[in-house]
Amino acid sequence: xxxxxxxxxxxxxxxxxxxxxxxxxxxxxxxxxxxxxxxxxxxxxxxxxxxxxxxxxxxxxxxxxxxxxxxxxxxxxxxxxxxxxxxxxxxxxxxxxxxxxxxxxxxxxxxxxxxxxxxxxxxxxxxxxxxxxxxxxxxxxxxxxxxxxxxxxxxxxxxxxxxxxxxxxxxxxxxxxxxxxxxxxxxxxxxxxxxxxxxxxxxxxxxxxxxxxxxxxxxxxxxxxxxxxxxxxxxxxxxxxxxxxxxxxxxxxxxxxxxxxxxxxxxxxxxxxxxxxxxxxxxxxxxxxxxxxxxxxxxxxxxxxxxxxxxxxxxxxxxxxxxxxxxxxxxxxxxxxxxxxxxxxxxxxxxxxxxxxxxxxxxxxxxxxxxxxxxxxxxxxxxxxxxxxxxxxxxxxxxxxxxxxxxxxxxxxxxxxxxxxxxxxxxxxxxxxxxxxxxxxxxxxxxxxxxxxxxxxxxxxxxxxxxxxxxxxxxxxxxxxxxxxxxxxxxxxxxxx
Ligand SMILES: Cc1ncc(COP(=O)(O)O)c(C=O)c1O
Numbered sequence: 001x002x003x004x005x006x007x008x009x010x011x012x013x014x015x016x017x018x019x020x021x022x023x024x025x026x027x028x029x030x031x032x033x034x035x036x037x038x039x040x041x042x043x044x045x046x047x048x049x050x051x052x053x054x055x056x057x058x059x060x061x062x063x064x065x066x067x068x069x070x071x072x073x074x075x076x077x078x079x080x081x082x083x084x085x086x087x088x089x090x091x092x093x094x095x096x097x098x099x100x101x102x103x104x105x106x107x108x109x110x111x112x113x114x115x116x117x118x119x120x121x122x123x124x125x126x127x128x129x130x131x132x133x134x135x136x137x138x139x140x141x142x143x144x145x146x147x148x149x150x151x152x153x154x155x156x157x158x159x160x161x162x163x164x165x166x167x168x169x170x171x172x173x174x175x176x177x178x179x180x181x182x183x184x185x186x187x188x189x190x191x192x193x194x195x196x197x198x199x200x201x202x203x204x205x206x207x208x209x210x211x212x213x214x215x216x217x218x219x220x221x222x223x224x225x226x227x228x229x230x231x232x233x234x235x236x237x238x239x240x241x242x243x244x245x246x247x248x249x250x251x252x253x254x255x256x257x258x259x260x261x262x263x264x265x266x267x268x269x270x271x272x273x274x275x276x277x278x279x280x281x282x283x284x285x286x287x288x289x290x291x292x293x294x295x296x297x298x299x300x301x302x303x304x305x306x307x308x309x310x311x312x313x314x315x316x317x318x319x320x321x322x323x324x325x326x327x328x329x330x331x332x333x334x335x336x337x338x339x340x341x342x343x344x345x346x347x348x349x350x351x352x353x354x355x356x357x358x359x360x361x362x363x364x365x366x367x368x369x370x371x372x373x374x375x376x377x378x379x380x381x382x383x384x385x386x387x388x389x390x391x392x393x394x395x396x397x398x399x400x401x402x403x404x405x406x407x408x409x410x411x412x413x414x415x416x417x418x419x420x421x422x423x424x425x426x427x428x429x430x431x432x433x434x435x436x437x438x439x440x441x442x443x444x445x446x447x448x449x450x451x452x453x454x455x456x457x458x459x460x461x462x463x464x465x466x467x468x469x470x471x472x473x474x475x476x477x478x479x480x481x482x483x484x485x486x487x488x489x490x491x492x493x494x495x496x497x
């Protein structure tokens with residue numbers, strides 16, 4: 001497909017407007033461009049067709065199954081969009097005075113209450129705009145809490161299965177990182193952990209269920225070890241989809257939780273947004289939460305800035321409001337049956353696991369939670385077929401690839417999360433495709449090494465895409481990289497989003 005610049009013809013326009021005779025403001029000469037920008041010049045039909053064709057080549061949750069482990073790509077109920085688009089929500093100015101924004105403030109307050117209950121904790125701030133920002137905010141709360149107590153602690157422990165944002169947030173928050181291993185059952189290695197927790201430890205940052213899709217069987221003992229050392233427990237809530245209404249992070253012993261609203265409670269996210277990463281905490285940490293807090297006074301709702309110990313603001317206004325409306329609508333549609341959401345997500349994952357574990361290896365052979373991690377290492381050993389090849393071949397069968405090469409402790413990892421919103425027919429079709437691919441790997445492995453064959457774009461050179469990214473059209477000087485030899489080396493990048 002040609003670039004829009006390559007379709008450009010001088011003088012062609014998608015629209016033209018009558019010249020007005022309003023005064024033109026004088027732009028200082030130093031700020032004026034020397035030449036007009038070289039924009040693509042196309043007529044409206046070409047313009048519309050170009051972007052429609054691009055859109056039709058894009059894969060998303062609305063076009064097919066998207067089993068991306070650790071990302072919870074579920075269907076976004078359309079009613080949520082309708083609700084978020086109600087003029088009273090959509091047209092509200094963020095600086096609207098409180099009297100005129102009572103409905104919006106009430107929605108935020110109610111969402112805070114629900115999230116607090118789901119987590120089994122005491123207070124909530126909706127401000128952070130993503131899971132990773134929630135992580136940073138949570139660690140800033142930890143820092144403020146210990147500073148207030150006059151304690152000097154400088155280390156945060158994470159698991160070797162942790163998502164890349166965990167160590168990144170720990171480092172950004174100014175803490176030293178201490179990694180703990182995973183035992184043979186996929187739990188945190190308690191002996192390793194004991195040796196690494198002392199009076200310098202500020203806390204643990206953990207996902208439960210882990211990115212292996214396994215619920216940590218020793219979580220109460222783990223919580224005891226940290227609390228005895230005076231440290232705090234941070235729950236990375238990216239995997240909350242597995243446990244809503246079944247178990248609560250607060251009851252497991254966690255003190256701070258972030259929730260990825262865009263995962264567990266649906267949002268049309270991906271490609272960078274929109275997201276929401278609210279923080280929920282135990283009462284001892286409430287004074288440090290970001291301001292303004294959304295509070296209720298009798299029948300009225302207001303913003304409270306009077307929190308002297310607050311870490312301050314982490315995002316503009318009270319957070320990504322449209323995300324709150326959608327998540328609130330999503331949760332209220334379930335009502336008390338929210339538990340069924342997690343139960344079906346776990347059931348779907350275990351169904352896939354049971355049907356796939358003979359064709360692919362299952363490194364930790366246990367019942368899984370909402371996701372699980374298989375390994376393609378047998379295919380690699382016997383046929384030279386990698387997890388990347390399997391993922392690319394799945395695209396030919398019409399499915400988005402699962403997450404691959406993550407978590408890092410599983411060689412040739414294929415991390416699969418079906419979510420609760422997929423039908424049995426879709427799950428079966430996905431299994432059939434993966435089983436067919438395993439057979440192809442045995443019988444004609446070249447089919448996989450060459451995949452995808454039926455997509456608009458064939459196998460991309462990932463190394464070149466990272467190292468020689470061309471993101472700007474440079475007209476006569478635009479480089480043609482297609483003739484350059486590609487690097488056969490496969491890039492095993494850690495999944496980052
Ligand atoms: C386990 C885990 N933690 C944290 C994050 C970060 O969340 P976000 O992408 O909203 O920043 C993710 C995202 O995929 C994740 O899977």
